[in-house]
Amino acid sequence: MQFFANLVLIVQLLSALAIIGLVLVQHGKGADMGASFGSGASGSLFGATGSANFLSRTTAFAATVFFGCTLGLAYLSNSRTASSAADNVLDRSPVVAPAPAASGAAAIPGAVVAPTVPPAVSASSAAN
Template sequence: MQFWMNLVLVVQLLSALVMIGLVLVQHGKGADMGASFGSGASGSLFGATGSANFLSRSTAVCATVFFVCTLALAYIANHRGGSTGKETVLDRATPAAVAASGAAAIPGAAPAVVTPAAPSASGAGN
């Protein structure tokens, strides 16, 4: 199970990096207007409209791969070995951790025992 989680995580990271690169390469809607005033050639690599179609479709494919990997990671993390699926994070919390944090009582959990502080041995204040 750990192998699949690592594999899906690597695919998700690669798709995120490729998607970031594709978004940065694309030009905005106002870029063609600037090119018409002589600031450069707007369609030098893929043609006038070819780059918009290719880059936008590639970005959509990377986004789809990213979201599928995100759902797969959530599924793998939820169905990790040993868990019955019916326990929650609150059920897995240890009573010592709850008492140390000073958190409010959790419904259905054992109440935390608070012990009063011992009086100081110096006898100050008497």
């Protein structure tokens, strides 16, 4: 199953690179726009492009392969077995015991707890 997922991922990456290359090579629709103002070479600003040429058909095919691979990878990542799902990073993290709950004024958020005062010194020990 892992081999098949790697194969689909490689096909997806190759189709993505093909799309990038084909889009960069193609001639844009607005490239003849400057020629239409003055030279009269183009009949309309964004006129009909006619039938699709080889580059646009190849781009459409590469895009279809790319989206198909994307859906395939999404399906493969969602259909994991229970044993591989248990290998999650969060499942391997150590369990930390919760801190003991504070009591009294320390339990109030934002409360300032005064330091404890030592017991009063008895008068007899103060006289010595």
